[in-house]
Amino acid sequence: MSNNNNNNNNNQNIDSKDFMIGALVGGMLGAAAALLLAPKPGKELRSDLNEQAVYLKDKSTEISQIAREKSSNIVKTVSEQSNQVATKVKDLTSNLRKDIDKWRAKEEENASELYGEITDDIEDEMQKDYDDVREQELVEQKY
Incomplete structure (x- = not known):
């Protein structure tokens, strides 16, 4: 059971990490678009x-x-x-x-x-x- 918990924690960490990278890249692209299209x-x-x-x-x-x-x-x-x-x-x-x-x-x-x-x-x-x-x-x- 503890092995399952470790896998779930690793998957959640990876998902959280991917989400944070995506949010950061999306924010940068949005800021660039806002500056160009102002x-x-x-x-x-x-x-x-x-x-x-x-x-x-x-x-x-x-x-x-x-x-x-x-x-x-x-x-x-x-x-x-x-x-x-x-x-x-x-x-x-x-x-x-x-x-x-x-x-x-x-x-x-x-x-x-x-x-x-x-x-x-x-x-x-x-x-x-x-x-x-x-x-x-x-x-x-x-x-």
């Missing part, structure tokens, strides 16, 4: 407020002008780039159509040549068959 006389405060208002007005005008210039530049850049992209797309589309038309013409020519070759081959085979049949008939007539 109100000024009315005339001086109004003068400072007017100066700050003028400064903020000038700064906001400057920032808005910069924002307008940058947005104008961005609009111009985007417009130019979109025109370039549109031109590239048109060129690519035109080239693609030309390539497809050339391919179609070539395929039609190839198909026509192939058709001609096939019909020539068929005619040749038919002529051979006809000649064979005719030769067979002549042989049969002789005998």
